[in-house]
Amino acid sequence: MSPARAADELPEGPAGQLPDEPPEPPEHARFAAYTRQLENSTPDEEAPLVRRFLTDPDRTMAEAAVTRHLDRRAAAGHATPEYTAWAESMAVATAGHAFLADRLREWALFRAVHLDHPWDPDTLTGSTSNWLQLKLAEAPTTPT
Numbered sequence: 001m002s003p004a005r006a007a008d009e010l011p012e013g014p015a016g017q018l019p020d021e022p023p024e025p026p027e028h029a030r031f032a033a034y035t036r037q038l039e040n041s042t043p044d045e046e047a048p049l050v051r052r053f054l055t056d057p058d059r060t061m062a063e064a065a066v067t068r069h070l071d072r073r074a075a076a077g078h079a080t081p082e083y084t085a086w087a088e089s090m091a092v093a094t095a096g097h098a099f100l101a102d103r104l105r106e107w108a109l110f111r112a113v114h115l116d117h118p119w120d121p122d123t124l125t126g127s128t129s130n131w132l133q134l135k136l137a138e139a140p141t142t143p144t
Contacts, residue, residue, distance in 0.1 A: 027058045027061045030056065030058070030061065030065075031061050031064065031065050034049075034053045034056075034062070034065035034066075035065050035068055035069060037049055038050070038053075038065070038066075038069040039069070039072070043086075046089070046090075046093075047089045047090065047092065047093040048093075050066055050069070050090065050093040050094060051093050053065060053066060054066060054093075054094065054097060063097060063099055063100060066094065066097075066100060067099070067100065067103055070090060070094075070100065070103055070104065070107070071103070071107075073086065073090075074087070074104075074107040074110075074111075078107060078110060078111040078114070079111070079114065079115060083111060087104055087107065087108060090104060091104055102129070103131075106128055106129060106131065106132040106135075109123060109124075109128065109132065110132060110135060110136060110139075113136060114139065124136070
């Protein structure tokens with residue numbers, strides 16, 4: 001059977017959902033919607049969206065969606081001059097969410113290391129997460 005033929009035989013309904021499969025949980029749909037809206041947001045829309053999404057009753061899901069967004073934006077822009085203003089706006093938008101504050105702090109350290117800005121090496125062994133240590137180890141320009 002050719003791949004085109006197999007696609008023609010898929011049942012109608014939500015993409016990727018088999019007939020006997022339970023529907024997607026609402027928090028999964030909201031996560032997808034939040035990440036999509038943040039990805040397509042303008043700079044003026046971004047902080048208000050982050051604040052609004054962080055009021056979701058499922059705090060874990062909301063923080064996961066915002067974390068994904070912060071990581072995507074910081075990875076793409078940490079070396080740009082606009083990064084500092086963006087990070088400050090995100091710090092305000094995520095106030096009261098310790099994990100998100102930590103992630104922004106770690107992105108600031110990542111940025112300092114990669115742009116050869118002053119930073120304290122003791123911070124890498126003290127209060128940083130495994131995530132940051134792995135991120136630095138994977139980066140090709142990490143100083144040794």
